[in-house]
Amino acid sequence: MYFAALLARTEDGWEASDMELDDVESLSDLIDLARAAAVDDDTVVALIEQEDAWFGVVRVDGEEDPRYFVSNASAASRSSYGSMLTDELLGSDEEDDVLDVLDLDGTEDGEDDPVASFTDEEDDAEDGAVTAAAEPVPAGPLGDPRLLDDLGVGHKQLMGLNGEALSEIAESLGATEVLEAVR
Structure with a gap:
């Protein structure tokens, strides 16, 4: 309630x-x-x-x-x-599958994010990209x-x-x- x-x-x-x-x-x-x-x-x-x-x-x-x-x-x-x-x-x-939380990876704006940079589904599995559903709140x-x-x-x-x-x-x-x- x-x-x-x-x-x-x-x-x-x-x-x-x-x-x-x-x-x-x-x-x-x-x-x-x-x-x-x-x-x-x-x-x-x-x-x-x-x-x-x-x-x-x-x-x-x-x-x-x-x-x-x-x-x-x-x-x-x-x-x-x-x-x-x-x-x-x-x-x-809602349109993104990747949760981008405050650049906690230490990268600056414009730098590659090693976790969230991927181009296709095959790369997702290989790179271990974290999706919003899997990211703990x-x-x-x-x-x-x-x-x-x-x-x-x-x-x-x-x-x-x-x-x-x-x-x-x-x-x-x-x-x-x-x-x-x-x-």
Whole structure:
């Protein structure tokens, strides 16, 4: 079971609205909902949780690129809404079979990637190329743990949350009452 809410910052504090996940089929749908909830292009924080398995935070500031955080990438990747976030954070592309994770092989942009460079299926098997399905999703947090630092939720606090995480985030933001009203 999922719970999702949008917290939009206003001059008077935070406004909360229940986010209907049935209308969200992609990450861009989620971002569009967040931008639509914004007051004067101010900050909107989308909070999503799946019971006690994982929680995710998406921060949208006007037209800037959204920022993301997922508490447990491995658990989130096994759920429909969580996989949207983990795919974005891992750079997974539905049209690509190869998961290109942050150039962790030590190559610079433009250099050959020894694992992901192949030209046909025969080369795949010989080179041992790693596909998205075989690539393990990291256990634990993934994304930008500092996305709420300036709003009163420090990165160490965010990384240590579990259980009632969304309530604790709302408390730190000063939005407990408005979040509980939509829960």
